Amino acid sequence: MSKGTLKQILLLTDGHSNQGEDPVAIAALAREQGITVNVIGVVDDNHLNEKGIEEIEAIALAGGGVSQVVYAKQLAKTVQMVTRKAMTQTIHGVVNKELQQILGQHQEMEDLSPDKRGQVMEVVDELGETMDLDIFVLVDTSASMKNKLPMVQEALVDLSISLTSRMGANRFALYSFPGKRKEIDKLLDWTPQLSSLTGIFQKLSSGGITPTGPALKTALQKFTKSGSRRSLIAGDKEQLLEESGM
Numbered sequence: 001m002s003k004g005t006l007k008q009i010l011l012l013t014d015g016h017s018n019q020g021e022d023p024v025a026i027a028a029l030a031r032e033q034g035i036t037v038n039v040i041g042v043v044d045d046n047h048l049n050e051k052g053i054e055e056i057e058a059i060a061l062a063g064g065g066v067s068q069v070v071y072a073k074q075l076a077k078t079v080q081m082v083t084r085k086a087m088t089q090t091i092h093g094v095v096n097k098e099l100q101q102i103l104g105q106h107q108e109m110e111d112l113s114p115d116k117r118g119q120v121m122e123v124v125d126e127l128g129e130t131m132d133l134d135i136f137v138l139v140d141t142s143a144s145m146k147n148k149l150p151m152v153q154e155a156l157v158d159l160s161i162s163l164t165s166r167m168g169a170n171r172f173a174l175y176s177f178p179g180k181r182k183e184i185d186k187l188l189d190w191t192p193q194l195s196s197l198t199g200i201f202q203k204l205s206s207g208g209i210t211p212t213g214p215a216l217k218t219a220l221q222k223f224t225k226s227g228s229r230r231s232l233i234a235g236d237k238e239q240l241l242e243e244s245g246m
Contacts, residue, residue, distance in 0.1 A: 017212030037063020
């Protein structure tokens with residue numbers, strides 16, 4: 001039986017959106033469709049303003065994902081950490097929902113006996129390594145991101161390499177915003193690795209606007225059109241508990 005697919009949108013930005021739909025509302029819609037939205041706020045010598053930080057946290061919260069504000073030089077480790085943490089968080093959430101259906105509305109994993117809880121966590125860890133993973137990467141290329149793009153490229157290649165040890169299949173798509181003629185541009189369509197990123201960001205022209213909402217909306221559409229593999233949320237969640245022996 002298929003274990004389904006973990007679906008993530010990874011948004012890399014350094015400012016708050018200023019054009020188009022509300023990105024928080026779009027992130028909530030993504031969550032309803034079984035897609036986790038993770039947001040990394042990238043800073044250099046200048047700190048993100050309070051409004052920008054609030055939006056980063058709100059988008060991730062609405063999207064059921066992880067948010068992190070980080071200096072550009074620390075970006076590679078952060079991208080890997082956020083991706084892994086979101087995978088575990090998503091699986092953990094699905095297991096808890098199943099436990100509530102079986103044990104009662106107010107029962108969660110922490111309410112199990114230590115032995116049972118340990119068994120379930122082993123399943124969560126195993127699924128994190130064996131489930132298929134789709135990551136749709138959205139990179140903000142507005143004017144203030146120009147000097148950070150080489151580090152973004154390095155971080156994404158490192159992410160691709162770090163995930164090759166997983167038993168599950170990985171797929172990545174990479175888009176930037178704002179686009180040259182549209183609100184979002186395709187840099188790479190769905191691919192199993194990001195090694196072909198070499199030099200891709202050097203070709204980009206940085207713009208002034210930040211249409212984060214429209215970019216997230218396009219990401220949802222691309223997930224649908226890609227014939228993306230069955231999501232964990234939409235899949236057979238009872239399989240998780242079957243494998244734990246519960």
